[in-house]
């Protein structure tokens with residue numbers, strides 16, 4: 001494990017150079033890894049593990065996602081099973097069910113957590129909010145986490161492009177003395193770029209904050225506020241969308257992704273630089289209290305409870321889809337659909 005300096009703070013990280021794929025295969029050569037759930041993370045992690053040469057099976061309930069697993073080459077009775085059968089065969093149970101489904105399936109999973117097995121999560125949710133989830137593993141299994149910092153869809157596409165999505169890792173319980181080598185080998189196996197150390201609690205607090213904040217919730221709120229302001233002052237949808245979203249994702253975001261914010265600024269006009277440097281403060285100050293409120297709601301368990309309550313309802317998927325439909329059909333994103341079509345590379 002390497003210690004690296006991140007902006008003046010030392011952290012433990014594990015890179016692929018230190019822990020190559022061959023070593024990961026050696027560590028897990030006698031293990032059967034069962035990926036339970038085939039939603040978004042399930043396909044990404046299981047297909048990457050399979051392509052990397054690990055002994056992996058999938059456990060998925062019947063239905064549309066089961067058919068997707070078959071279409072992806074998992075063979076019923078050989079590498080594709082019911083959740084129960086996969087847990088029985090596994091030495092490592094990789095729980096990639098939705099957080100709410102983990103609660104529903106816990107009685108099944110728990111039965112097969114015999115001594116020496118490993119229980120793996122990609123989120124700190126189940127363990128951290130155990131008073132709400134009821135998920136308390138027996139003491140004689142390893143409890144580990146690899147949390148890819150991005151969508152399972154990106155985990156797979158980046159793997160196929162020869163890249164890697166960064167993941168955090170944590171050990172909650174080391175019953176076998178092998179938890180560290182197991183968790184790192186799995187992290188490398190699922191296609192992580194590098195792995196950084198965390199705890200279950202820090203992972204779930206930061207993850208829930210991030211996705212509600214800048215990554216998903218705040219970004220839509222911020223973009224919409226600017227789009228509306230421009231529209232209300234007589235600007236056309238084309239102009240408002242280009243100045244709010246298209247320029248950001250197509251031109252400016254790639255610049256700061258590659259070389260940092262100062263580099264993006266430096267490649268814009270001096271007029272833009274002056275204005276951005278003046279206005280970053282007010283935007284920071286306006287949103288900081290919202291982030292504080294959000295973090296508190298995460299730490300109090302309110303966000304977790306809301307997720308459990310809403311996602312346990314039988315029609316949760318239809319309700320989510322309906323809200324996504326409204327987003328898709330909003331003027332801003334309808335404009336986006338046309339703008340995307342007009343990109344020369346899409347013609």
Ligand SMILES: NC(=O)C1=CN([C@@H]2O[C@H](COP(=O)(O)OP(=O)(O)OC[C@H]3O[C@@H](n4cnc5c(N)ncnc54)[C@H](O)[C@@H]3O)[C@@H](O)[C@H]2O)C=CC1
Nearest residue numbers: 037038039040041065096097098101104122123150151152
């Ligand atoms: N979506 C993502 O890319 C990311 C997800 N995670 C974490 O990974 C885990 C899995 O998340 P997703 O892949 O998004 O899950 P998902 O919401 O796509 O669902 C996964 C699976 O749960 C199954 N399922 C749902 N309800 C069930 C029930 N009552 N009984 C049996 N199976 C049921 C579905 O059939 C599906 O195969 C979660 O802990 C999540 O927080 C972590 C990083 C990113």
Ligand SMILES: CC(=O)[C@](C)(O)C(=O)O
Nearest residue numbers: 148149150151152207211
């Ligand atoms: C993709 C990811 O890491 C998220 C946003 O935290 C999630 O899907 O839960």
Ligand SMILES: [Mg+2]
Nearest residue numbers: 148149150207
């Ligand atoms: Mg996340």
Ligand SMILES: [Mg+2]
Nearest residue numbers: 123207208211
């Ligand atoms: Mg998340």
